Amino acid sequence: MKHIPFSTTLLLGWVGVLAFLVSGESRLQAAPLKLQVQLIWGTGDDHSPDPKHKPLESDVKAKLKDLPLKWSNFFEVNRKDFEVPLAGATKVPLSEKCELEVKSLAGSKLEVALFGKGKETLRRTQTLAKGEMLVLGGNAPNATAWLVVLKRIE
Secondary structure (H helix, E strand, O other), rough: OOOOHHHHHHHHHHHHHHHHHHHHHHHOOOOOOOEEEEEEEEEOOOOOOOOOOEOOOHHHHHHHHHHOOOOOOEEEEEEEEEOOOOOOOOEEEEOOEEEHHHHHHHEOOOEEEEEEEEEEEEEEEEEEOOOOEEEEEEEEOOOOEEEEEEEEEE
């Protein structure tokens, strides 16, 4: 058996530890992004005409109240949790007429495309850190609005 000097053994040990840490970090980075999307209806009315609509969670309600929107009340139409693989994309149907596509670009940077009736209506690229929200939307008939709130869960 050949004798290896202590300094070489120590160096090889550190190389092994470093390789383990780097491989562990790449495994962590390979985890998909966990997101939640909500389809929201905005109105000036106190109540939604649809009994299936739900009240908003306090964090989403507070976010919408901070925005310069003309609608005073918001109701959740639909909510979905989903994952986007790193360097991948996921399509999420929100309703019969509305679909969201989210593509992971790098780290927490996302490209989000909103489709209405099969046609792309909006595309946005933005960094979305854990706990942050991205609000997309537009006008609807009768002075109402449809909003899509994308939230990063992890």
